[in-house]
Amino acid sequence: MTSRSTQTRTRHWWALDPAGSLVGLAFAVLSITPSLLPRPAVLQGALAGISFAVGYLLGAVVWALVRRLLWRGGTVPPFRPGWWFVYAAIWVAAILGLSALALDWQNDVRGLVAMPPLDGVNVTGFLLSFLLLAVLLLAAGKATASMFGHLRRRIGAVLATAASAIVVVAVVGGLVFAAVVGVDRIYLARNALPDAEVAEPTSDFHSAGEASSIAWESLGRHGANFVGGGPTAAEITQLTGAPALEPIRVYAGLESAPSIEERADLVVAELERTGAFERSVLVVATATGSGWLEPQTVDALEYLHGGDTAIAAMQYAYTPSWVSFVFDPDAPVGAARALFEAVEQRWLQLPVDERPLLVSYGLSLGAHGSQAVFADLEDVRARTDAAMFVGSPNGSSLWRSLQAARDADSPAWQPVLDAGREVRWMSRAGDEDLLTGPWEQPRVLYLQHANDPVTWLSPELLFRSPEWLESAQRSSDVSASMRWIPVVTGLQVTVDMLGGEAVPAQHGHNYGDVVVTGWRQVTGDAALSPEAIERIQAEIETYAPISSYTE
Structure with missing residues (x-):
């Protein structure tokens, strides 16, 4: 038997x-x-x-x-x-x-x-x-x-x-x-060629233009889209009704130079060539994993400042951000640090009263890289004139430290730290009026949505309930039926991250609708009229079609 x-x-x-x-x-x-x-x-x-x-x-x-x-x-x-x-x-x-x-x-x-x-x-x-x-x-x-x-x-x-x-x-x-x-x-x-509608720039104020030492073929798809796009001085004037300069756009692709240090030096040389250090605003931008810079954000800055701007960036990978983060998490950090320090070194050589505003900016994985340049909030404010970090990943050390230090009565999704004296968070237009106390210069701004899975996905979500789901912390943008479930919630938010940009503006990982307000808060504008600001906002909001992910 x-x-x-x-x-x-x-x-x-x-x-x-x-x-x-x-x-x-x-x-x-x-x-x-x-x-x-x-x-x-x-x-x-x-x-x-x-x-x-x-x-x-x-x-x-x-x-x-x-x-x-x-x-x-x-x-x-x-x-x-x-x-x-x-x-x-x-x-x-x-x-x-x-x-x-x-x-x-x-x-x-x-x-x-x-x-x-x-x-x-x-x-x-x-x-x-x-x-x-x-x-x-x-x-x-x-x-x-x-x-x-x-x-x-x-x-x-x-x-x-x-x-x-x-x-x-x-x-x-x-x-x-x-x-x-x-x-x-x-x-x-996909990295080999730019989008079909993008033409090689002829402007001397863009990398890969006639006087540039950077070859068009070396920029990669998103780098080519960046230097081949953006508003011209004439288009800025037409929209705002105010005189404008030709915006400066500098970019080095992976093939532009063999190492990140050499690419950073190449970017600085391009900034010198184009006269970027003579502009009013100089933005050091960290791209996303694929080398992408969001058109809404960079164009908004150029419209607001009448083209009296220079934006510098370089490529460190050509894969999507999540791939770059999983397999080479140090790449955005190393690239952001090399570029910022190279630009900063040259910027510091200028007389104090002749320096442009030095601004740090990054979106998503770019925000992670940009934040990693600095030791803490004090370091950000000591080395920049403004900073805007958009859709910060949960693992960014600076973001986590500021979230943890926020005022006790403020929610995780919209923190308040020291009554907003040095750093503030915004989700949508109108949030700039929530705090009435002083916001001292230099200003640091986080754009952050309560339902952005990139911001809220963390390893702890697998085994611990997050505070942003507590009843006193929960945003009205988060379903009242959502409950933390061990392991399952972590898997759910991981899947949410795949469609973080496939929802309308004001939600998920989309921030194009609020970047105009964000830039105005940290860099000001060229004394534009309210009507001109409204036209810029309307123009920027036309940029982002919604993909078919959730349809």
Whole structure:
């Protein structure tokens, strides 16, 4: 007669662990609850699949430990075949029952970000992505467990653990390497040429122009878009009704020079050539991971100051910010520091009363790099005349220290520090009037949304409830139905980050609607009339079409 333990060891490889299946089901169901931003059905299915796999692993491990503790040397109570029919019925009931609830939740979140409601749930898209990911992850986990079981019977538990770990690391490492190579090739090809509508500049005030030592072909896609775009002096005058200069735009691509130090020196040489140190405002900008500078922000500055500006930047990668951050987190920091210090060194050589305003700026991963240049808030204000950091990632040390030091009665999503005397936070136009006390020069400004997943995604979100979800801290832009769930909320906000820019302005990772106000707060403007400011605002708001991510 075959014992229960033998039956357990020889069961088919495709058999599911009952406890793991239950916990996986719970995690998958919980992943459908609302988070910061709307999610399309396909990505919701992928999120549910990953959540199911994580829950399955946790449930299976815990159940294995319980079996060892409670039934050591004894018989484990059997799970009868009928259990799986009950389990399948639970899944059907969950899908049917949650469809309407999920639609309500998603429409609640869509309403909060000014998006139209959905009429129904795309169950097919959800199920396809869910099943694909869940099956793949379960198969990978079972293959690993099966390998460990075979090795343990042959060489013992200790050696089997070591050998299994080596194999898993090798396989995962190989897959990651293949993915990195694939992503690298895709974005390397995209980096080669500018957008079709962008022409090589002829202005002497732009890098790659006729007198520039920087070759057009060396700039990369986003660098070429930057120096080949932007308003001309005539266009600025037409919009504002005031005289204007030709704005200066300087940029060095990855191919412009072999090292970040050489690229930084090349940028300074270009600033010298174009007369940038004679302008009123000089911005040292840190690009995003792909080398992109947001047109809304840079154009807004040039309109506000009648082109009496110079913007300097350089490329440190050509992959999206999340790829650059995961695989080379030091790149934006090193590039930002090299560029700022090179510009600062030359700027300090000028007579104090002849220096332009020196401004530090960065968006997203660029904000992370720009902040890392400085030791603390005092250092920012000692070395710049203004700073604006937009959509700061959660891991930025300066941002975290300022958030932690904020006044006790201010919420995490819109902090107040020392009554706003040195640094302030804004989310939308009108926030500049919330604090009435003095804001001393030099001014530091953070643009920050309560539902920007880039800002709120952190490792702690996996195991600790964030303060921005507490009732006294929660913003009206965050769904009242959103609740912190261990592990699941971290996965949800990770998925939200993928669509952080696929929502209208004033929400998510979009800040184009508030950059005009932001620049005016930290750098002023060229004494423009209120009507001219309104025209600039209207122009900038036309820049950002919304992608189809959540449609």
